[in-house]
Amino acid sequence: xxxxxxxxxxxxxxxxxxxxxxxxxxxxxxxxxxxxxxxxxxxxxxxxxxxxxxxxxxxxxxxxxxxxxxxxxxxxxxxxxxxxxxxxxxxxxxxxxxxxxxxxxxxxxxxxxxxxxxx
Amino acid sequence: xxxxxxxxxxxxxxxxxxxxxxxxxxxxxxxxxxxxxxxxxxxxxxxxxxxxxxxxxxxxxxxxxxxxxxxxxxxxxxxxxxxxxxxxxxxxxxxxxxxxxxxxxxxxxxxxxxxxxxxxxxxxxxxxxxxxxxxxxxxxxxxxxxxxxxxxxxxxxxxxxxxxxxxxxxxxxxxxxxxxxxxxxxxxxxxxxxxxxxxxxxxxxxxxxxxxxxxxxxxxxxxxxxxxxxxxxxxxxxxxxxxxxxxxxxxxxxxxxxxxxxxxxxxxxxxxxxxxxxxxxxxxxxxxxxxxxxxxxxxxxxxxxxxxxxxxxxxxxxxxxxxxxxxxxxxxxxxxxxxxxxxxxxxxxxxxxxxxxxxxxxxxxxxxxxxxxxxxxxxxxxxxxxxxxxxxxxxxxxxxxxxxxxxxxxxxxxxxxxxxxxxxxxxxxxxxxxxxxxxxxxxxxxxxxxxxxxxxx
Numbered sequence: 001x002x003x004x005x006x007x008x009x010x011x012x013x014x015x016x017x018x019x020x021x022x023x024x025x026x027x028x029x030x031x032x033x034x035x036x037x038x039x040x041x042x043x044x045x046x047x048x049x050x051x052x053x054x055x056x057x058x059x060x061x062x063x064x065x066x067x068x069x070x071x072x073x074x075x076x077x078x079x080x081x082x083x084x085x086x087x088x089x090x091x092x093x094x095x096x097x098x099x100x101x102x103x104x105x106x107x108x109x110x111x112x113x114x115x116x117x118x119x
Numbered sequence: 120x121x122x123x124x125x126x127x128x129x130x131x132x133x134x135x136x137x138x139x140x141x142x143x144x145x146x147x148x149x150x151x152x153x154x155x156x157x158x159x160x161x162x163x164x165x166x167x168x169x170x171x172x173x174x175x176x177x178x179x180x181x182x183x184x185x186x187x188x189x190x191x192x193x194x195x196x197x198x199x200x201x202x203x204x205x206x207x208x209x210x211x212x213x214x215x216x217x218x219x220x221x222x223x224x225x226x227x228x229x230x231x232x233x234x235x236x237x238x239x240x241x242x243x244x245x246x247x248x249x250x251x252x253x254x255x256x257x258x259x260x261x262x263x264x265x266x267x268x269x270x271x272x273x274x275x276x277x278x279x280x281x282x283x284x285x286x287x288x289x290x291x292x293x294x295x296x297x298x299x300x301x302x303x304x305x306x307x308x309x310x311x312x313x314x315x316x317x318x319x320x321x322x323x324x325x326x327x328x329x330x331x332x333x334x335x336x337x338x339x340x341x342x343x344x345x346x347x348x349x350x351x352x353x354x355x356x357x358x359x360x361x362x363x364x365x366x367x368x369x370x371x372x373x374x375x376x377x378x379x380x381x382x383x384x385x386x387x388x389x390x391x392x393x394x395x396x397x398x399x400x401x402x403x404x405x406x407x408x409x410x411x412x413x414x415x416x417x418x419x420x421x422x423x424x425x426x427x428x429x430x431x432x433x434x435x436x437x438x439x440x441x442x443x444x445x446x447x448x449x450x451x452x453x454x455x456x457x458x459x460x461x462x463x464x465x466x467x468x469x470x471x472x473x474x475x476x477x478x479x480x481x482x483x484x485x486x487x488x489x490x491x492x493x494x495x496x497x498x499x500x501x502x503x504x505x506x507x508x509x510x511x512x513x514x515x516x517x518x519x520x521x522x523x524x525x526x527x528x529x530x531x532x533x534x535x536x537x538x539x540x541x542x543x544x545x546x547x548x549x550x551x552x553x554x555x556x557x558x559x560x561x562x563x564x565x566x567x568x569x570x571x572x573x574x575x576x
Contacts, residue, residue: 092223106315114241117230
């Protein structure tokens, strides 16, 4: 189990890597979205906002109407943001669940995969 | 009328999923229908057959995935049961002579290559969304897209050779052809119609998600059973005379059967339809469309073993390779695991090359590739069944017709446009899931609706 504080810390490092990744920035064009994260075990919720090809800071709690909802264990969220876990593998195995339009789900899958592979 | 002379409301040419769907709809509307099928079986590119060991295999189309609502509705109506494609464990990647294993959608042994590959797939899928499914030739920049091939686009946008070979393997698996052979506009249309390359390449959550207990042909058989004697097998059509309100279809059988009808639904792959003798000659745009949309080249090989031994090694039977004859494989074992079956795809250049070799050499090539991927236990399959679609005269290749550069913008409007009393069906005419069973079904529904409207008017 990972605490909310650990997820926030891991996320900050992940966000910096994402925003420094030219490939990822290209892939974010035209994709302004609100993404909610829900930790199944702790019940912690967070909100990620993507705006103008930039990944924003992590907001505590679920803020605004989400385009996508990502559900996973707190441990998986922490591992994902530390860059230790390929989110696409976890999505394929059903351990990470993505809810949203099919297009947004596919895009988030591809984006998170590149963030992992290209770090 | 004389013996062998039939008078019908509608004649349907081809008893694949498209033709049978159209015929069944029209029959249920009270019309007199005859379906002419060249083969001694129905199903077209979908063909399930029990092996001597009793296990059912699919020689052709076999999967169902999310969003294939027409096939799902038919399966629900006719009582089909599905089971998930086996995906537990790691896939095998053969690249530059080395063997790696991986989990997930793509090989990650070279993360930079994988990232570049994902970006390219992503860019293709985004571009695909701008191609209107009902009229791809009206896409923004259609002429520029249609003068390129998918291969030329990949050469320009994917510099990493490992990323390119990964995408090439996926393209061979999906289209049964080389990226260099098809129009970029057609490729984008096709990807859009099936929810994107990422979707088409997937098992779980994608186009290869589930299979049917008893095989995928069963619903074609059920539809044919409902139509009864209206479906005439071993009745290859050789000629069609067509006018504004009538057609005469001649069958190359011993009794010289001729069907006179008010309308015809032609539910054949474009190149197969072009082999028929049309009187008068079809409009040039229609004829060119059929001439310049060749079938992909694909052979499906089922290698049957006593057990799915690769599962013991933590492998899921999936392969992606940049060399050899088999570039893509799947675990195609029955749901109860009573046998182990590896399904090997031999496509594009490899298919054409292997089809020129003697049977022994073809089988050797496939088994060698499976051994390299899955180890020495793959060396001794108890059965090895080849289905060489290029050697099927009534299909001419597979899985789908691919459009040459310039064809969609030059002749695309002829794709579904009726010619007098002639209506066109077949998965190539579908706007959604073109190339898939689902697209064949929806094309049959669309053609049936056209015929009903025409006869009502």
